[in-house]
Amino acid sequence: MIEGFVVSYSPPNRTAMTDSVSAQEQPHTAPVVPAAPQAAPVPTEAAAVAVAASEPAASAEAGAPQRRQDGSRRGGRGRRKPDGRQAPQGRANAEGVADAAAPAAGAQRAPQRVHPALEQLAGLYPSLFGAVFRPLKRGIFQDLLAAHPELFEREALKVALGIHTRSTRYLQSVAAGDKRHDLQGQPVEDMAPEHVHHALLEVYRRKKARATEDLLPKLRNRMMAAFEASGLTREAYTERVLSRDDAANAILEDAFAEWSARNAKDEALLRAFEASGQTLEAFADMYGLVPRTVGQQLERARRLAAARAPSMAAAAPSDQGG
Numbered sequence: 001m002i003e004g005f006v007v008s009y010s011p012p013n014r015t016a017m018t019d020s021v022s023a024q025e026q027p028h029t030a031p032v033v034p035a036a037p038q039a040a041p042v043p044t045e046a047a048a049v050a051v052a053a054s055e056p057a058a059s060a061e062a063g064a065p066q067r068r069q070d071g072s073r074r075g076g077r078g079r080r081k082p083d084g085r086q087a088p089q090g091r092a093n094a095e096g097v098a099d100a101a102a103p104a105a106g107a108q109r110a111p112q113r114v115h116p117a118l119e120q121l122a123g124l125y126p127s128l129f130g131a132v133f134r135p136l137k138r139g140i141f142q143d144l145l146a147a148h149p150e151l152f153e154r155e156a157l158k159v160a161l162g163i164h165t166r167s168t169r170y171l172q173s174v175a176a177g178d179k180r181h182d183l184q185g186q187p188v189e190d191m192a193p194e195h196v197h198h199a200l201l202e203v204y205r206r207k208k209a210r211a212t213e214d215l216l217p218k219l220r221n222r223m224m225a226a227f228e229a230s231g232l233t234r235e236a237y238t239e240r241v242l243s244r245d246d247a248a249n250a251i252l253e254d255a256f257a258e259w260s261a262r263n264a265k266d267e268a269l270l271r272a273f274e275a276s277g278q279t280l281e282a283f284a285d286m287y288g289l290v291p292r293t294v295g296q297q298l299e300r301a302r303r304l305a306a307a308r309a310p311s312m313a314a315a316a317p318s319d320q321g322g
Contacts, residue, residue, distance in 0.1 A: 136165070144183070201245075220258055234256065269301065
């Protein structure tokens with residue numbers, strides 16, 4: 001009987017964390033107040049926005065604050081109180097409409113201009129700085145200066161590369177464990193495990209504020225995938241990636257705890273499968289499991305056993321000698 005330790009395992013959702021800003025984020029709008037009868041119409045916010053879309057010049061004129069000769073502003077709720085205090089912000093007067101419409105107009109501005117040196121780099125090396133960002137080899141700064149001594153000013157290039165390598169898109173490529181590339185776009189060196197680990201944490205921090213779901217389970221799964229890809233022992237990996245951030249270190253410990261529990265279940269499943277003498281489909285059907293999930297668990301258990309084999313073989317002679 002293996003019901004006590006066979007647990008079906010669904011692979012983690014590997015949907016990549018992406019950097020996006022919701023299109024629904026719009027500036028807060030003030031409530032609309034109807035115009036007073038037999039008075040000059042005061043533009044409501046909805047009217048101001050509609051006019052701004054069709055007649056920008058007229059909108060600017062209508063939204064601008066107008067003053068009487070005695071210095072008071074037009075509009076019932078927008079005028080100053082007798083004691084000289086200004087009416088609270090957000091009132092739907094002419095000035096309030098103009099203030100509320102300004103962020104909406106600003107939200108439609110074009111994105112901030114890319115650093116000129118980065119535009120040049122994207123044109124020269126589209127496979128590195130173009131639509132897809134790839135991790136750069138260490139020493140790429142010197143390589144670029146040597147390849148283009150007349151094109152790039154040293155400090156401007158340094159600033160541009162700093163912006164590029166701190167971007168979320170670049171960090172995502174590092175977190176994926178991609179190899180570092182040279183100017184020819186060729187992979188030339190592996191990414192250090194600690195660089196992958198810290199990129200994972202930084203991308204997680206940036207996404208957490210806007211996320212509508214708990215990203216920690218995905219982060220822990222990706223941490224363990226990076227650990228397994230490193231080929232290091234748990235002790236060696238931990239020594240390389242630990243930092244002064246206690247919260248980040250706690251996430252790593254939790255990830256290792258989940259990894260150990262999962263491995264124990266996978267190994268128990270492998271032993272039960274090998275002892276059964278059944279095919280994968282028959283074994284899964286016997287216990288009401290999904291064959292594909294069982295196959296993934298068995299494959300993980302076999303990989304783990306293969307990774308442990310060298311250390312066990314090395315320890316065997318010393319045991320016999322004792």
